[in-house]
Amino acid sequence: MLDISVEESLEYTPEVARATEHLYPKVSHLVTEAEWQLYAPLIVAINRLKKEKNAAILAHNYQAPELFWCISDVTGDSLQLAREAAESSADVLVMCGVHFMAETSKVLNPEQVVLIPDPEAGCSLAESITAQDVRDLRKAHPGVPVVTYVNTSAAVKAECDICCTSSNAVKVVEALGVPRVIFVPDGHLGKYVASQTDVEIIGWDGMCIVHDEFRPSDMAALRAAHPGIEVLVHPECRKEVQDVADSIGSTSQLHRYIAENSPKKVALITECTMAGNLSVAFPETEFIQPCSLCPYMKKITLEKVYRSLKTLSPQVDIDPEVAARARRSLQAMLDI
Known part of the structure; x- marks a missing residue:
């Protein structure tokens, strides 16, 4: 349950009910009426703040329905969000996703304010590899290009040649036109790519705790x-x-x-x-639904989005040199 007691203005009034009456039918089979009376005032406040601050909210497919359907401007997988982030004219981008996604938005939009409503919304897969790990792989396999799944930190992306997502991984690997590549960090996705192409995959043993189970x-x-x-x-x-x-x-x-x-x-x-x-x-x-929930995605809530937009924090900041190198690997993917 949301704790909105500190914001007495966030009440479920007849005005709020009217302002959200077109939204609740979409999610009524997923959100109870009692929950909606807590969510609706925040939804109204967030949508008002978006207009005031020229903000856009990017919501990943794994976000809760009250975020996905009621406050988002862009929804999709990490590739869709990356593309939209690269083309956005908003002054503020709010990432309703995990931290590496917010970093990707900042890398592609260095002049815009990028917010992550909860900086502890991490990713087990992104945390499975470091920039030093990539440097070590390059030393072990001289001249072999490194493809990184976007589920990695900006520091890791900066050490790689090109990024990919699960939707374009095979296309990216084949576009390089080489007999073998280093593919990090998801071992299961690497094996899938290997099954779809003749390119030799040198993999890494990372995994997502949600999918691996x-x-x-x-x-x-x-x-x-x-x-x-x-x-x-x-x-x-x-x-x-x-x-x-x-x-x-x-x-x-x-x-x-x-x-x-x-x-x-x-x-x-x-x-x-x-x-x-x-x-x-x-x-x-x-x-x-054979339910497997991502504990990191669930850290993003309406209340946190509201606080983040209201205070324009926490902001994502990346070292400019790291960001420039990461941008090259992301742009290489977007060009494909």
Whole structure:
């Protein structure tokens, strides 16, 4: 429950009810009326502050529905958010995601204020590798280009040749036109890329705590309990889980699969909040949620977004030299 007692003006009044009456029907199957009475005043206040401060809110697919559907200006996976950040004319960017995403926005928009509502919204995958690790890999494999998944710090990106996301990783690796690459940090995604290309992948043993926990037995149990279900798997999952999937893809690719195929019943093997968000857009599809929550994404709340916009803090700052080098690797990806 949100603690808004310190802001007595944030009350659920008839005016707030009228201002948000077009929003609640979207999320009413995900948010209770009691929760909405807490959320609605913050939603009104955030949307007002956005206009006052010429701010844009970027929300990842894993964000809670009250953020994703009620305050965001841009939604999507990390590639979509990176593209929009690079083209944004807003004075202030608010990242409703994790810290490396906020860093990416700052790298691509050095003159804009970039806010991260909770700087402790980290990422187990990003924390699995350091800039020194990349330098050591280069020494061990002279002349081999380094591809880094965007789920890394700006310092790591600065040491690499090009970035990728789960939606374009294969395309990026093949675009380099070389027989082998170093691919960091996600070991499961690296194995997926290796299965889709003839390029030799020198990998790293990083992983996402959300996706790594799924097992083939979970997929078998889903199919037994829900005959006819389609199982869509994120490539950050283990290879043996990918092997029993009906389709493998990034969050944007999973979204597109549902839009194009209209499955009657589906399980998304990724962070389970995404299924709730997609249920708003695809009410005819039944989403079975084998729930695995990202504890870092859940650190971003409406209250924290409100505080962040009101105070224009915490801001993301990156050493200019590091940012310039990281920008080159990100731009190389965006150019592809």
